[in-house]
Amino acid sequence: xxxxxxxxxxxxxxxxxxxxxxxxxxxxxxxxxxxxxxxxxxxxxxxxxxxxxxxxxxxxxxxxxxxxxxxxxxxxxxxxxxxxxxxxxxxxxxxxxxxxxxxxxxxxxxxxxxxxxxxxxxxxxxxx
Amino acid sequence: xxxxxxxxxxxxxxxxxxxxxxxxxxxxxxxxxxxxxxxxxxxxxxxxxxxxxxxxxxxxxxxxxxxxxxxxxxxxxxxxxxxxxxxxxxxxxxxxxxxxxxxxxxxxxxxxxxxxxxxxxxxxxxxxxxxxxxxxxxxxxxxxxxxxxxxxxxxxxxxxxxxxxxxxxxxxxxxxxxxxxxxxxxxxxxxxxx
Numbered sequence: 001x002x003x004x005x006x007x008x009x010x011x012x013x014x015x016x017x018x019x020x021x022x023x024x025x026x027x028x029x030x031x032x033x034x035x036x037x038x039x040x041x042x043x044x045x046x047x048x049x050x051x052x053x054x055x056x057x058x059x060x061x062x063x064x065x066x067x068x069x070x071x072x073x074x075x076x077x078x079x080x081x082x083x084x085x086x087x088x089x090x091x092x093x094x095x096x097x098x099x100x101x102x103x104x105x106x107x108x109x110x111x112x113x114x115x116x117x118x119x120x121x122x123x124x125x126x127x128x
Numbered sequence: 129x130x131x132x133x134x135x136x137x138x139x140x141x142x143x144x145x146x147x148x149x150x151x152x153x154x155x156x157x158x159x160x161x162x163x164x165x166x167x168x169x170x171x172x173x174x175x176x177x178x179x180x181x182x183x184x185x186x187x188x189x190x191x192x193x194x195x196x197x198x199x200x201x202x203x204x205x206x207x208x209x210x211x212x213x214x215x216x217x218x219x220x221x222x223x224x225x226x227x228x229x230x231x232x233x234x235x236x237x238x239x240x241x242x243x244x245x246x247x248x249x250x251x252x253x254x255x256x257x258x259x260x261x262x263x264x265x266x267x268x269x270x271x272x273x274x275x276x277x278x279x280x281x282x283x284x285x286x287x288x289x290x291x292x293x294x295x296x297x298x299x300x301x302x303x304x305x306x307x308x309x310x311x312x313x314x315x316x317x318x319x320x321x322x
Contacts, residue, residue, distance in 0.1 A: 011308065018251060018254050019274055021251050022167050023167060023176070025166040025167075029162070030158065030159075032184055034154065034155060036184065036191060037146070040188070040192065041154055042194075
């Protein structure tokens with residue numbers, strides 16, 4: 001009986017020693033596992049899901065506009081026309097064109113002649 | 129998120145954070161789960177290099193399953209335990225037929241003091257004796273007497289009944305006692321006997 005008790009005590013002592021001496025993994029092993037984790041992490045996908053819709057919407061708007069007016073060369077023409085129009089409006093070149101009022105003066109018969117809308121027509125007809 | 133902030137975060141939440149691209153979750157899971165997987169594998173295989181291979185393989189499965197993990201359905205540690213146990217069983221099955229004598233060799237052959245030598249000798253003797261048990265007995269004994277898990281939890285992990293756990297641990301301890309009997313002098317237990 002006491003022999004059996006001793007064997008049990010010895011075994012308990014070994015178990016106790018094993019509990020206190022858990023094998024430590026090597027730092028190389030831990031580095032390999034962490035490396036695997038980073039390589040396999042679906043990080044990029046997670047970030048793109050939250051940010052991509054904004055970028056796509058912005059990009060899609062300009063791509064759609066570009067396609068509608070004939071591509072990027074059309075943007076250049078559009079910009080040039082807009083700048084030219086603005087410049088002519090601000091500072092019209094001398095002698096290029098006279099404003100309508102200056103050409104026609106106050107005599108509207110010249111306009112009716114030019115447009116040939118006939119006798120008896122009067123601009124007052126449009127007035128209520 | 130700082131690593132310190134994750135110490136109280138549940139395993140399955142960490143898995144979700146990992147799947148969402150949180151790099152600190154990857155580090156926290158590695159520090160939390162990899163040593164546990166390694167310890168279990170070492171107890172079952174008795175060889176450091178094999179234990180590291182199995183534990184790394186098991187952790188690869190953790191990273192793979194993270195995006196599909198369903199919160200609250202299973203405990204990550206229980207799932208990981210089963211993965212490691214299955215990988216160890218496969219490896220032991222493949223290695224069957226090779227000599228077990230090599231496993232009894234001390235892992236560290238150069239201890240500096242007599243106490244360390246005896247501690248190492250006891251540790252190695254127990255590990256060697258455990259390796260002579262059938263795999264299921266070894267698993268049950270390690271969980272009960274080294275990991276100190278209660279029988280119902282062992283039953284859950286091993287997917288057997290509590291009665292089967294009791295039977296396995298009881299037979300395992302008897303076998304260990306027999307195996308270790310012949311090594312008492314080497315372990316410094318000789319003077320303890322009446």
